[in-house]
Amino acid sequence: MTLPEHTMSTETASVEARVRHYILQNLLFSDDGSELPNDASLLDRGIIDSTGVLEVVMFLEEEFGIRVKASEMLPENFDSVNNIVRFVERQRSPA
């Protein structure tokens, strides 16, 4: 039996899986995970437009109970799976 290295990575994996699942199902309308490399720019690939970002934000707020401020509506926070996961982790970690 393999144990997770530490709790944080499990949570990260979980956030990542949930974000990936959401984007695949709701923005790519696909089951094929190979269409969504974690470091790919969602804007460059046409996966989201600027309204699509609002959908992602709505999902993050509902799913992870975070609140995204207007000043945080920046492309660097939402332009890839990795960026989104990092953003969620920052929001959830105690200040």
Place this chain on the structure above:
Amino acid sequence: MCGIAGFLGPPDAPAAMQATLERMIHTLHHRGPDGYGFHVDGGAGLAHARLAVIDLPTGAQPIANERGNVWTVFNGEIFNYRGLRAQLQRRGHRFATQSDTEVIVHLYEEHGDRFVEHLNGQFAIALWDGERQRLLLARDRCGVRPLYHVRAGGRLWFASEIKALLAVRPELARLDPHSLAQAFTFWGPIEPGSVFAGIASLPPGHLLAIERDGRETLHRYWDWSFPAPGTPRRWATPEQAAGELRELLTDAVRLRLQADVPLGAYLSGGLDSSAVVALMRAAGATATRTFSIAFDEAEFDESAQQQAMVRHLGCEHTTLRCTRRDIGAAFPRFVRHAEAPVLRTAGVPLMLLAQQVRASGYTVVLTGEGADEVFGGYDLFKEAKVRRFWARQPGSRFRPLLLGRLYGYLENSPVQHAALAQSFFGRGMEHLDRPIFAHVPRWTSSRHALRFLAPELRAGLDDWDPLAWYEQRLPPAIAHWSPLARDQYVEAKTLLAAYLLPSQGDRPAMAHSIEGRFPFLDHRVIEFANALPAHWKIRGMTEKDVLRRALAGLLPEDIRTRTKQPYRAPDQSSFFVDGEPLDYVAELLGAERIRAAGWFDAAAVGRLFDKCRHGRAIGFADNQAFVGILSTMLVDEFFLRRAAA
């Protein structure tokens, strides 16, 4: 306004030819409910369904010249027919009727194929020269009236709508996947294509001649054209141009008031339709009857502006309140008229409004269609202007902030978060010098719908680059035009010709035998506007500036200076009630039906369906994809599946 149909091929028994024509023209009854007319000669057959508008007693078609060797059927109006008639009479031509149709045959006698250049109007014409045994098909400059043609079974067939062709050649009921991809990218199939494989749409401003030996010649007699750099300016000041424009627009409206039936106008509450109604008054219309659409959703509704204009002009006015449920219920009927996939539902309320106009006893309406293309009214033009301004200093933090001035009418505006908007609109800058630069963001967003195509169709489109494909169709001269001129040309050939004029203009109105007339698309107005400097059209960030100046004193100031709000209607939300799909929507988008049709990926459509059903589809891309898929499935249902049954 009318419907036409016909063919050219080997001679047959006149009774058999007449029967074929009847099968075709009966499908166009909605375009012309006031009577049918036929002419057969040798292998040629012409049929006409009449909507009587001018010369009610003797204006029936087909109409011939004095010798009876040139015949025509046509759909539309020749607005300058009185002047042409007087000229032709001076040259010895004798007229048997008072109709506008008759000038066509006499002009042909006088000028041959160049007759079409003399017409100011909106028309689709079929002309048969019995002596030379040749058929001409001609279409107006902007493509207001439709005209399709195809070769099948040894004949050339033509008709105002595709359903008339399918009535006699059911084997033509096949969709062209490439045209479907065009519709999902550019909002409509690009001419000369239609979404039906092999069926061509005669492009706007073109004349097709089919000779006795079958040889075809396609000739472009007019196109949108703009000045090359260094061309001397015709006007010293914008005020001078605005003054001339006011006179020209008044004349364009005056010509469009000619009718022997009651005539009204659509009033959206925006600058363009308000201008048309005010100009109708200025041109001598005594009582103006107006019609408008209102929505429950504030994002789409312009009732307040409509009422302000009604008060200002004292119009007798009817407002049709259109709900999402109305749109959902009428959408199948709309698609049957449109005969093409659409990405927006906005044509549906216009069809319901035409029904209201008809019920009110009116046959003709003037509208503001075309002003945004002609005078630079769309946010797309301003967006491109900002992106070009920004590209000159890419490092500037301030230049892209101008994007915040756009799309203020949208609930989920793409510019409400500045950094994201800059990131989105900052993409595609590598296309800066290409004529399609302005359209890259829109086409990129629309193409989202291609994701839903069945895998084998998607694979066939892997190598398709819509930007390069479309660019090849542009005239070489475009490289020398101003950036705004390039954007206007592409807009006139894609949004206007492929979507607005058919799917928000001709088809929804003709569904209820209503003729729309568009003064801003008078070719003299277009040629005038095209010669104006770009910055007189969009001055700073003020769109249609010269038009606003031309209308000074004619409109209330808050309407004259109001920022453009494009006409839109609720999209995917029209197809669900409390999270439940309308019955036909559930049936057509069910996995089994999607798989049987073969156009789309059932799993992907299912995911989009769920997203829409739960109210989570808030962006343009998803809304357009949903409406595009549903309308394609309705085209499949009406024209393919039932034809095969």
